Amino acid sequence: MRTTTLTLPGFRGRLLTxxxxxxxxxxxxxxARADRRPALIARCTDADDVIAVLAHARSRGLPVAIRGGGVNVAGWGTCDDGVVVDLGGMKRIDIDPLARTAVAEPGVTWGEFDAATQEYGLAVPGPRNTDVGIAGHTLGGGVGDLSRQYGLTSDNVTFFDLVTADGRHLRADAETHPDLFWALRGGGGNFGVVTRFGFRLxxxxxxxxxxxVHPAAQAPTVLRTARDWLADAPDAASLVALLWTAPPLPFIPEHLHFERCAVLIPSWFGPPEQADEVLAPLRHGPARPVADGITHLPYTAYQRLLPSPPDVTRQHVYNRGEFLTDLTDTxxxxxxxxxxxxxxxFSVVLGALGGAIARTPAGPTAFAHRGARWFVELCAQWYGDADSPEHLAPARSAWQDLQDVTEGPYVNLLPDPEPHWVxxxxxxxxxxxxxxxxxxxDPDNLFRFNANIPPLTAASTAKENDR
Incomplete structure (x- = not known):
């Protein structure tokens, strides 16, 4: 039943004003920092709904924001006084276990996708946060623990079905619209509304x-051990390191609840009988851990190891990611x-890269950081004042201090929308x-609520040629 008297020709979903x-x-x-009030929220059920709502927005000159999972740190899934194309209800997943392929709609979260593919013992590289939607993560490149073995999420896309800015519904793959296919694998949501993703599993x-788990005093030794281990680790091994104020999670000793500590979360996707040898330098290194929870887990249980914080709709978030060629002592x-x-x-997340990411040539996709060995996420999460200098300043100063060593920011974790950062x-x-x-x-830049890449105009072309 509709909750508003507004109707759109051809639209079968739900409209909220x-x-x-x-x-x-x-x-x-x-x-909660992205506290915006759109003029219309269109909860789409299929590609025809997307076509109808885009036609409505174009005819009235309204801004358009696209929402899949709605977890982007910059809040791009909403806007003031415009139209939100909400894809969250589009959750169909079709899996062909013999061909090892999947087709999924943009409202699917990684928790839902992993649960479906793991019924057949299959997966595609994705993030550890199960609440993240597949759409934005994939379009921005997509880094995950399986990436050292199988590449980025976007490396494993076989096709995109999408609705373009002028209302066409088409498929982009390696043979059809190859330039568009290239751009969608790393260029973010700049080029259309993807209604189906094809994946290789x-x-x-x-x-x-x-x-x-280690106490805070051991953090310098722990991180150096992890860095040195990764240099020779097989592709089937990966790692995330956390520097944080520990929440009361089951794997954190009680005396460290709400205390600062360093946590290594290694993963081994190879033969289980080799795990002890591969992970030994991390488990039995120069710093003695206060807890060691290494065990054999179903992949879906591993993906739920770090739960989402409570009351996320009230939590303010400023998280920025940077790619690093190396982690020097400095x-x-x-x-x-x-x-x-x-x-x-304030917390820090360090993630291992390399392996298959680095071996994939840079040309076939728009992802630009194949040579990075590490990913660092600098996080501030708090309640209260949305623009609290106490919380924002440490996170901002941390990434600014890395600008002489970073390869560049990660578009999926870029809360700073200025054009030079994009x-x-x-x-x-x-x-x-x-x-x-x-x-x-998208010559009129209809899709601009994203890490935006404006269309190259004739004047811009001349300027580029003069460089």
């Missing part, structure tokens, strides 16, 4: 993984210094090509 029951809940995304039958000391002097709401996420050649593709498929 300000004042309608459910509107206030529907307008919120998983970052891989066999994943559990993982040996868990949390190795870089580690900088990161540790920021963590040690910041408040309890441009820094790509090489010059990749950015210029993305701008040309944008000019072909």
């Amino acid at each position: 300000p004042g309608a029951p459910g509107y206030d809940r529907a307008r919120r995304v998983r970052n 891989h066999p994943v039958n559990g993982v040996v993984a868990g949390a190795i 870089t580690l000391d900088r990161i540790l210094g920021h963590w040690e002097t910041a408040g309890p709401n 441009r820094a996420a790509y090489s010059d050649a990749t950015y210029a090509r993305l701008a040309r593709v944008k000019a072909t498929w």
